Amino acid sequence: MNASLRLRAGLVSIVLLAAFLGIWHLATRSTGTVATMSPEYAKLMGLTATQDKSAMPGPLDVGAKLWEHLRRPFYDNGPNDKGLGIQLGYSIARVGTGYFLAVLVAIPLGFLIGMSPLLSKALDPFIQVLKPISPLAWMPLALYTIKDSSISAIFVIFICSIWPMLLNTVFGVASVRKEWINVARTLEVGTFRRAFTVILPAAAPTILTGMRISIGIAWLVIVAAEMLVGGTGIGYFVWNEWNNLSITNVIIAILLIGVVGMLLDQILARFTRMVTFPE
Amino acid sequence: MSIFDNPFDPDRNLRAGCPCGQHQSAAEHDQATAMRCEPVESEEKRYEGVVASAVMRAMFPQDVARRAFLKSIGASTALAALSQFFPIKTATEVFAQTGAPEKKDLKVGFIPITCATPIIMAAPLGFYAKHGLNVDVVKTAGWAVIRDKTINKEYDAAHMLAPMPIAISLGLGANAIPFAVPAIENINGQGIVLATKHKDKRDPKDWKGMKFAIPFDYSMHNYLLRYYLAEHGIDPDTDVQLRSVPPPEMVANLRADNIDGFLAPDNICQRAIYDGVGFMHLLSKEIWDGHPCCSFAASREFITTAPNSFAALTRAIVDATAYASKAENRKQIAEAIAPANYINAPVTVLEQVLTGTYADGLGGVKTDAKRVDFDPFPWQSFAVWMLTQMKRWGQIKGDVDYKAVAEQVYLATDTKKLMIEMGLSPPASAYKSFAVMGKTFDPEKPEDYVASFKIRKAS
Numbered sequence: 001m002n003a004s005l006r007l008r009a010g011l012v013s014i015v016l017l018a019a020f021l022g023i024w025h026l027a028t029r030s031t032g033t034v035a036t037m038s039p040e041y042a043k044l045m046g047l048t049a050t051q052d053k054s055a056m057p058g059p060l061d062v063g064a065k066l067w068e069h070l071r072r073p074f075y076d077n078g079p080n081d082k083g084l085g086i087q088l089g090y091s092i093a094r095v096g097t098g099y100f101l102a103v104l105v106a107i108p109l110g111f112l113i114g115m116s117p118l119l120s121k122a123l124d125p126f127i128q129v130l131k132p133i134s135p136l137a138w139m140p141l142a143l144y145t146i147k148d149s150s151i152s153a154i155f156v157i158f159i160c161s162i163w164p165m166l167l168n169t170v171f172g173v174a175s176v177r178k179e180w181i182n183v184a185r186t187l188e189v190g191t192f193r194r195a196f197t198v199i200l201p202a203a204a205p206t207i208l209t210g211m212r213i214s215i216g217i218a219w220l221v222i223v224a225a226e227m228l229v230g231g232t233g234i235g236y237f238v239w240n241e242w243n244n245l246s247i248t249n250v251i252i253a254i255l256l257i258g259v260v261g262m263l264l265d266q267i268l269a270r271f272t273r274m275v276t277f278p279e
Numbered sequence: 280m281s282i283f284d285n286p287f288d289p290d291r292n293l294r295a296g297c298p299c300g301q302h303q304s305a306a307e308h309d310q311a312t313a314m315r316c317e318p319v320e321s322e323e324k325r326y327e328g329v330v331a332s333a334v335m336r337a338m339f340p341q342d343v344a345r346r347a348f349l350k351s352i353g354a355s356t357a358l359a360a361l362s363q364f365f366p367i368k369t370a371t372e373v374f375a376q377t378g379a380p381e382k383k384d385l386k387v388g389f390i391p392i393t394c395a396t397p398i399i400m401a402a403p404l405g406f407y408a409k410h411g412l413n414v415d416v417v418k419t420a421g422w423a424v425i426r427d428k429t430i431n432k433e434y435d436a437a438h439m440l441a442p443m444p445i446a447i448s449l450g451l452g453a454n455a456i457p458f459a460v461p462a463i464e465n466i467n468g469q470g471i472v473l474a475t476k477h478k479d480k481r482d483p484k485d486w487k488g489m490k491f492a493i494p495f496d497y498s499m500h501n502y503l504l505r506y507y508l509a510e511h512g513i514d515p516d517t518d519v520q521l522r523s524v525p526p527p528e529m530v531a532n533l534r535a536d537n538i539d540g541f542l543a544p545d546n547i548c549q550r551a552i553y554d555g556v557g558f559m560h561l562l563s564k565e566i567w568d569g570h571p572c573c574s575f576a577a578s579r580e581f582i583t584t585a586p587n588s589f590a591a592l593t594r595a596i597v598d599a600t601a602y603a604s605k606a607e608n609r610k611q612i613a614e615a616i617a618p619a620n621y622i623n624a625p626v627t628v629l630e631q632v633l634t635g636t637y638a639d640g641l642g643g644v645k646t647d648a649k650r651v652d653f654d655p656f657p658w659q660s661f662a663v664w665m666l667t668q669m670k671r672w673g674q675i676k677g678d679v680d681y682k683a684v685a686e687q688v689y690l691a692t693d694t695k696k697l698m699i700e701m702g703l704s705p706p707a708s709a710y711k712s713f714a715v716m717g718k719t720f721d722p723e724k725p726e727d728y729v730a731s732f733k734i735r736k737a738s
Contacts, residue, residue, distance in 0.1 A: 038642070038644075040644055044553070044638035044644065048554050050555075077619065078620040079417050079418075079620070080621065080623075143427050143431070147431040148433065149431075227420065229424065230420040239420055240623055242527055
């Protein structure tokens with residue numbers, strides 16, 4: 001039953017994909033030569049103008065280009081033109097750094113706030129105001145104060161991934177069942193030991209859910225941040241190809257951003273499953 | 280025009296009359312307002328010319344005597360005789376050695392448009408290397424970013440719109456930080472492109488209510504478009520909408536019908552035609568032939584902390600500009616700057632821009648060899664004109680000391696010295712009069728000029 005359900009789901013997925021690609025192909029087909037123009041003039045014009053080719057590339061164009069990129073993912077033609085593998089590497093490194101710094105700050109701070117009702121109440125207004133700010137709104141401020149575009153990008157990742165983690169940690173720590181804490185208290189367990197052996201395991205699933213949300217947001221934001229600051233990274237790649245109006249490459253980048261985002265999410269999902277416990 | 284004066288030419292007047300020595304009289308010199316620099320066969324030859332010329336001048340303070348001497352014994356004999364007692368070769372070598380750059384590895388930011396041609400091509404074609412520099416040219420996402428990165432010292436120097444260094448120095452739209460322009464990148468090379476559906480609306484008087492894109496508020500594009508509209512009785516602030524849009528998004532916006540047209544830097548104009556979404560209404564050259572567009576800029580701080588690096592950079596840019604100004608080099612340049620590492624655009628598009636033989640978007644092929652041209656001399660009168668337009672459109676309020684700002688930002692004197700050292704012949708004065716749409720601009724009377732416009736922002 002289970003296996004056959006999976007099989008059927010897989011079949012539906014494939015049919016949907018095929019239908020999508022088919023429609024895409026038909027919609028972007030060029031209608032053949034239409035415009036009448038002198039050959040001398042046509043030589044100076046692009047395919048969209050001469051053959052009425054759609055400005056949107058078809059799936060075949062994208063596939064061919066994708067293959068070209070996958071064959072040479074790590075080429076380096078100078079500071080403004082690097083392979084997709086290198087660009088993704090830069091982006092992942094930036095996300096990793098900013099995210100790791102956010103973990104270092106958010107989890108201890110979240111513990112503190114979660115364990116102390118006073119701090120929780122005192123810091124709440126700040127968190128509530130800072131949380132909904134779009135991370136990119138920090139960009140001009142970061143560029144102006146930090147005076148370094150790559151550190152600014154990391155800062156933006158840091159600031160956007162800190163809130164879900166912080167809030168989830170606070171919530172997870174605060175909602176550890178009172179019985180367990182009371183038991184620990186009865187057994188005269190010290191504060192640190194209580195934090196690490198009782199509260200941490202109990203709050204771990206909630207904290208990891210927060211981390212999973214954060215990595216998703218961080219990956220969303222890095223593309224936009226890199227489009228702004230430029231230089232390297234997959235966001236820069238999108239911008240550079242947009243500059244050349246190469247929609248084919250933009251689609252490829254979108255596809256890769258999706259795949260990498262999914263992988264990052266899956267890694268965190270696996271961790272979450274590892275710490276989940278039945279009550 | 281030749282670039283270096285041959286001191287052994289008896290017909291050549293070395294100093295009297297015209298300051299650059301290329302014209303018979305000062306009047307003739309003034310007539311040839313636009314300076315054209317052409318590279319000589321080799322660097323050494325050029326420097327040798329400069330040195331020999333200096334020696335000749337020292338030997339014959341009287342020009343008449345020098346001419347008589349040359350006429351009587353011939354140029355080659357004179358050169359040989361001179362070499363006997365004066366080591367021209369050694370002197371040339373010493374002369375060519377300029378101070379070692381304080382900083383060899385430099386970063387220069389650019390925006391991927393053909394205006395940046397000299398800055399970009401200097402990397403693949405080795406002009407930076409020739410002047411002992413190792414320069415990374417870094418593509419940047421927009422004018423505001425390039426400004427911030429240059430202010431933050433991530434870039435040592437950068438490609439900027441010609442009015443930007445003035446705006447930065449005055450603190451318009453940013454903190455006031457003294458910037459300087461040693462060289463103009465390109466002259467001409469922009470255009471007004473309209474969506475294909477407007478092909479019957481060629482008279483600007485019919486443009487009321489249309490939406491236009493410009494690349495940046497502090498740009499020649501903004502000032503030229505406003506000027507053009509105002510001359511046709513359209514108030515750019517009330518009758519049309521002007522939006523600041525990054526160049527690559529202009530073509531997409533034109534296709535999506537969000538804008539009706541734009542005055543944009545080239546390869547973007549040609550790209551809109553290439554993609555069949557617009558047509559060339561007018562080259563910016565037709566508004567003002569020889570107008571500056573982009574500049575090569577650096578902060579004063581960089582210039583004072585690394586003067587030799589700065590001088591070497593300027594030399595490389597001036598050299599590259601001279602190379603780019605020659606029509607026969609344009610095809611090679613188009614190929615050199617087209618790859619993804621530089622402009623990232625189809626070679627056909629860049630070739631059309633640089634060679635000036637282009638499709639106009641209406642089915643015709645047009646030729647205008649001066650569609651874009653390159654001339655490094657930073658005329659201070661250009662800066663004065665930009666300031667008058669800033670004033671005219673309310674970007675600067677109150678009194679402006681036009682000449683003081685122009686002279687502080689546009690380094691005509693330093694560049695002139697450098698060009699003379701390089702054996703080029705810069706113009707004598709940093710101010711020249713020119714005409715924009717037939718109306719003459721006198722750099723001596725900027726206030727009157729501003730006041731003479733009927734359409735301007737009330738101040």
